[in-house]
Amino acid sequence: MRIAGYIEHPVLKITIFQMENKLAVKLEAGLFEQTYKFRTGSQVSGVEDIRRLVDDSFITAALEEMSRMRSIREAALSRLAPEGEEDEFEDII
Template sequence: MRHVADIPHPDLKITLLAWNGKYLLKLEKGMLEQTYKVSELDLVGGDEEMRQLLDDTFVAAAVRRFADMRDDLQAALERHDLL
C-alpha cells in the first residue's frame, strides 16, 4: 500500500492511499473510519481527481455518517449491556 497524501481537514483525518489498482480515500474521526475505493482506471486525472471528490457536500455527508455510526455502535453496546 502506498501513501499518496494526507489531506488537511479541521474535523477529520483524511488519507489518500493507492493499492492494487485502486485509490483508497480513508476518513477517520475518533475510533471510527470510512474507506472509499475507486479504480485508478476510472480517474484519468489521477489523485487530483480523488481530491476533487472531497467537496463540501461529500464531506458533510461523511460527517453525518460518522454521527450515525457512533449512534449505532452506542445503541448496540447498550442493547447488550457492554458499557
C-alpha cells in the first residue's frame, strides 16, 4: 500500500492510498478515523475518481458519522467510570 495523494480540507486529513487492485480513502479528525475501500474497475479506476467521489456530500456524511463515533466513545467512557466518583482534587491542608 502506498500513499497516492491527499485531498485538502480545513477539518479533516484526507489521504488516498493505492494497492494492487484497490484504492482507499482515509479521513482523520483527532482521535477518529474512517477508511473507505474501493476495488478498481469501471466506476473507480484512479486517484482522480476518488477525488470526485469525496465531494461535499461525502465529507458532510463522514463528519456526521465522526460525531456519532464521538458520542459512542463518550458514552462508553462514562459507563466505565465508577459510580459516585468525581473528578475533584483532594483537599490539601
